[in-house]
Amino acid sequence: MEGKGRPAILKEECTGCGACVEACPIGAIRMHDGLAQIDESCNLCGGCRDVCPSGAIRFPEEDREKQPAVAEHHHVWVFAEVRQGKLASVVPELLGAGRRLADQLGESLHAVVVTAPREEIYQQLFGYGADAVWQVEHELVFEGDEMARAAALCQLIRRERPAVVLFGATAMGRSLAPRIATRLKTGLTADCTGLEIDPETRLLRQIRPAFGGNIMAEILTKYRRPQMATVRPRVMKAPRFRPDSSGPIHHFVPAELDGGLTLEELVLEEVETVNLEDADIIVSGGRGLGDPRNFALLEELARLLGAAVGASRAAVDSGWIPYPHQVGQTGKTVAPKVYIAVGISGAIQHLVGMQSSDVIVAINKNPDAPIFKVATYGIVGDLFEVVPALIRQLKKMRGVT
Numbered sequence: 001m002e003g004k005g006r007p008a009i010l011k012e013e014c015t016g017c018g019a020c021v022e023a024c025p026i027g028a029i030r031m032h033d034g035l036a037q038i039d040e041s042c043n044l045c046g047g048c049r050d051v052c053p054s055g056a057i058r059f060p061e062e063d064r065e066k067q068p069a070v071a072e073h074h075h076v077w078v079f080a081e082v083r084q085g086k087l088a089s090v091v092p093e094l095l096g097a098g099r100r101l102a103d104q105l106g107e108s109l110h111a112v113v114v115t116a117p118r119e120e121i122y123q124q125l126f127g128y129g130a131d132a133v134w135q136v137e138h139e140l141v142f143e144g145d146e147m148a149r150a151a152a153l154c155q156l157i158r159r160e161r162p163a164v165v166l167f168g169a170t171a172m173g174r175s176l177a178p179r180i181a182t183r184l185k186t187g188l189t190a191d192c193t194g195l196e197i198d199p200e201t202r203l204l205r206q207i208r209p210a211f212g213g214n215i216m217a218e219i220l221t222k223y224r225r226p227q228m229a230t231v232r233p234r235v236m237k238a239p240r241f242r243p244d245s246s247g248p249i250h251h252f253v254p255a256e257l258d259g260g261l262t263l264e265e266l267v268l269e270e271v272e273t274v275n276l277e278d279a280d281i282i283v284s285g286g287r288g289l290g291d292p293r294n295f296a297l298l299e300e301l302a303r304l305l306g307a308a309v310g311a312s313r314a315a316v317d318s319g320w321i322p323y324p325h326q327v328g329q330t331g332k333t334v335a336p337k338v339y340i341a342v343g344i345s346g347a348i349q350h351l352v353g354m355q356s357s358d359v360i361v362a363i364n365k366n367p368d369a370p371i372f373k374v375a376t377y378g379i380v381g382d383l384f385e386v387v388p389a390l391i392r393q394l395k396k397m398r399g400v401t
């Protein structure tokens with residue numbers, strides 16, 4: 001048997017043919033005494049298993065006996081992040097997605113709270129679809145010690161065995177989810193843009209862009225539980241709030257927790273806030289603007305429409321507008337009522353950040369620009385003619401000179 005986390009070579013099956021040595025892209029396999037040997041640099045890519053003619057390579061996940069009993073895990077859980085006493089905006093969105101998954105599985109939707117108990121938070125969780133709430137009770141956890149929070153959540157998850165746990169891809173979710181997944185030795189898919197249940201296998205299909213957004217990858221956690229995923233704010237739609245909903249609240253007091261952090265003071269950093277995620281209308285500019293000064297044109301249009309100003313990465317990388325305005329895979333995900341893309345080609349990395357907008361208006365001089373494939377209304381033309389014409393028309397309508 002090879003070391004922990006590495007594939008095992010079944011000695012009685014290995015014929016010493018060396019096909020795996022050839023196939024290993026990182027040179028992690030050598031022949032020793034006529035048998036293949038895999039060293040610790042193995043990244044579990046699976047290339048050796050695919051070429052082994054005698055099926056002598058066994059991957060850790062195939063050692064089913066050692067895995068937690070997958071069938072014993074039930075229900076969908078959502079981490080209910082609370083910031084400064086308020087439910088994070090991503091939580092209703094996760095509850096909406098979680099409700100759909102739980103219904104497909106015929107199971108329940110639970111929310112987990114790690115901040116101090118508050119009745120209005122519970123009401124919101126039930127109102128957005130939770131069937132039950134778990135309240136973790138521990139001073140260190142309430143104080144925001146992330147090590148203690150991760151340890152407490154691991155205890156609860158090990159005891160209750162949820163099948164799926166969803167986190168917001170916020171600073172808190174991005175810090176907690178990997179700590180928990182690592183301790184539980186389970187998979188975690190970051191920044192999912194789609195979550196579905198496979199009707200045949202009942203596995204969670206975790207869908208997200210990969211390879212720079214060139215493909216949509218579908219990731220499955222077949223042998224480990226829970227199946228964990230993070231979802232960025234504004235990617236999923238929040239369900240309608242039902243004020244009269246209620247349900248049970250379970251209190252969980254974790255066994256002794258070692259706080260890994262001593263929190264001396266919590267200082268909220270003042271950062272430039274561009275409220276793109278909450279804007280109903282966004283006017284976004286790209287490289288087509290040609291010059292940073294031309295963003296003034298978009299700002300004027302945005303003022304008249306009561307809109308926020310967004311940008312493509314090309315515009316941000318050129319230093320024309322600061323990063324908080326960037327929309328897309330490595331910027332913000334937005335879903336306004338109206339998104340106006342001006343001089344933006346519509347690269348996949350931009351589209352993943354704005355394609356769930358209700359109405360998309362594209363202004364581009366190239367009729368073949370990919371942005372037109374997602375646009376509700378497309379204007380083929382020079383932005384330096386189209387945008388001033390829009391501004392003139394809006395001013396006329398509003399009686400502004």
Ligand SMILES: Cc1cc2nc3c(=O)[nH]c(=O)nc-3n(C[C@H](O)[C@H](O)[C@H](O)COP(=O)(O)OP(=O)(O)OC[C@H]3O[C@@H](n4cnc5c(N)ncnc54)[C@H](O)[C@@H]3O)c2cc1C
Binds near residue numbers: 364
């Ligand atoms: C890992 C990775 C992550 C990325 N993340 C992001 C991200 O978060 N957000 C993002 O936006 N990009 C991202 N990108 C970059 C992305 O691939 C594109 O390069 C970028 O979106 C292009 O920006 P653009 O559309 O402004 O520029 P271009 O692709 O250069 O398009 C400019 C458009 O303007 C049009 N145009 C030019 N002049 C005029 C005019 N006078 N009138 C009208 N139209 C005109 C052109 O026809 C063209 O379609 C990422 C790339 C990678 C590899």
